[in-house]
Amino acid sequence: MAGEPTDLTKMTAAELAAVMAAGATSAVEVTKAHLSRIAEVDGRVRAFLHVAPDVALNAAAAVDARRARGEPLGPLAGVPLALKDVLTTTDMPTTCGSKILEGWVPPYDATVTQRLRQAGLILLGKTNMDEFAMGSSTENSAYGASHNPWDLSRVPGGSSGGSAAAVAAYEAPLAIGTDTGGSIRQPASVCGIVGTKPTYGGSSRYGLVAFASSLDTPGPLARTVLDAALLHEAMSGHDPADSTSVNAPVPPVVAAARQPDVNGLRVGVVAEFSGAGYQAGVLARFGEAVELLESLGAKVVEVSCPHFTYALPVYYLVAPSECSSNLARFDAMRYGMRVGDDGTASADEVMSLTRARGFGPEVKRRIMLGTYALSSGYYDAYYGKAQQVRTLICQDFDAAFEQVDVLVSPTTPTTAFPLGERADDPIAMYLADLCTIPADLAGNAAISVPCGLAPEDGLPVGLQIMAPVLADDRVYRVGAAVQAALEQRWHGPLLARATGLAWPDGGAR
Numbered sequence: 001m002a003g004e005p006t007d008l009t010k011m012t013a014a015e016l017a018a019v020m021a022a023g024a025t026s027a028v029e030v031t032k033a034h035l036s037r038i039a040e041v042d043g044r045v046r047a048f049l050h051v052a053p054d055v056a057l058n059a060a061a062a063v064d065a066r067r068a069r070g071e072p073l074g075p076l077a078g079v080p081l082a083l084k085d086v087l088t089t090t091d092m093p094t095t096c097g098s099k100i101l102e103g104w105v106p107p108y109d110a111t112v113t114q115r116l117r118q119a120g121l122i123l124l125g126k127t128n129m130d131e132f133a134m135g136s137s138t139e140n141s142a143y144g145a146s147h148n149p150w151d152l153s154r155v156p157g158g159s160s161g162g163s164a165a166a167v168a169a170y171e172a173p174l175a176i177g178t179d180t181g182g183s184i185r186q187p188a189s190v191c192g193i194v195g196t197k198p199t200y201g202g203s204s205r206y207g208l209v210a211f212a213s214s215l216d217t218p219g220p221l222a223r224t225v226l227d228a229a230l231l232h233e234a235m236s237g238h239d240p241a242d243s244t245s246v247n248a249p250v251p252p253v254v255a256a257a258r259q260p261d262v263n264g265l266r267v268g269v270v271a272e273f274s275g276a277g278y279q280a281g282v283l284a285r286f287g288e289a290v291e292l293l294e295s296l297g298a299k300v301v302e303v304s305c306p307h308f309t310y311a312l313p314v315y316y317l318v319a320p321s322e323c324s325s326n327l328a329r330f331d332a333m334r335y336g337m338r339v340g341d342d343g344t345a346s347a348d349e350v351m352s353l354t355r356a357r358g359f360g361p362e363v364k365r366r367i368m369l370g371t372y373a374l375s376s377g378y379y380d381a382y383y384g385k386a387q388q389v390r391t392l393i394c395q396d397f398d399a400a401f402e403q404v405d406v407l408v409s410p411t412t413p414t415t416a417f418p419l420g421e422r423a424d425d426p427i428a429m430y431l432a433d434l435c436t437i438p439a440d441l442a443g444n445a446a447i448s449v450p451c452g453l454a455p456e457d458g459l460p461v462g463l464q465i466m467a468p469v470l471a472d473d474r475v476y477r478v479g480a481a482v483q484a485a486l487e488q489r490w491h492g493p494l495l496a497r498a499t500g501l502a503w504p505d506g507g508a509r
């Protein structure tokens, strides 16, 4: 069937690494297979803003040469990866989905970029995203939206929607996203893949173009829990260049993903994340996942986190406040676009013309909200109050984790919505992150794993698993257990059903 991925693009990262280590294929062959898959389907999926075949093939040839010389290689050497266009790269543009940075090629690699290259991962290109990571659908990208591979008329989530779509469409086995309010987990959920938000500070922000610095966290997207863990380990660790980087060993996430055991584990179902606004099929699949955990020996209880209901308003004060400060650096002097510099205009005029033309409507909305919330006279009532409630949310987590080892909820209240449906309704868009935001505000580790298809629309549903700060291994242990049990029930991976489907020439779902 046209639209079906080839054998190499169907493999997981762990499988690809194994066949390359065994000498059955090369990094160059694996890279070529993924580049052809991109050429074949990305006109419809539009996951990438920039594809870099030369960079990728050179890197792949270098890995093959090192292997031929018998040099020691990391566990993911030669595996292709798609990088969200918010992490800096010296050999590819970095636009953050914004016109203000169109064509900008940064002078240095982000720490995450550097670590991936050192680990021998092959960067295929940069993926589409909501402008400066503000959004839940990629519709805020200045370069047009990406499409959900399950149904091309629907959103792939956001803001890391391009990364999630690339992995779900078998254009790359792995991708990097960033999570500020849910931007890894929500797109993973609606694209039927795995996505992790590591503990805040567990992965470096150096070279990650800042949206909200107290929240921004890079993390992995993959088709299996083990693959996500392998990538998590490769990208993480202390970075002296990031002052909020955690100086502690990376939690043993790969070992945990290989040990899918939940017997005796205490699982708390967040009482607040249910009811009105949640799609019936999402709640049904979530309920089954909870029953599954119970059948595997977990002890399930309901836990109330009363302040989680304030997480969304708190986030929409904290994140825009930080963004209004961070985005001040786009002043038409230092980076990218410059409008109206005719030799007579003042610096202020050039700056204001450039920012008016260069930023999209959602970015402008956030800068205005944040500037207002931080302005004198309003600071205490808005920003200050939000920080106080943020502390109450952290205390809810602390109290919950005295009773249970992990908390679970649906990742997002609905399945992938149609492109355009929420584009003119910011509040409806913001609601997509209802369940993911608390873990960002408190800095906890959290994962989204597929837990089935909603009966109403046949689209994927995600289970969110949250653990305490620096207990990232726990979310992988539970995620791997759920994945293993469900794949047995479904006779194979959920995503296999998305293959080749919804393509104009594809078969039925």
Ligand code: GLN
Pocket: 133, 134, 135, 136, 158, 159, 178, 179, 180, 181, 182, 183, 184, 211, 319, 430, 433
């Ligand atoms: N959708 C949320 C927002 O628009 C979260 C974005 C993110 O995590 N980067 O702010």
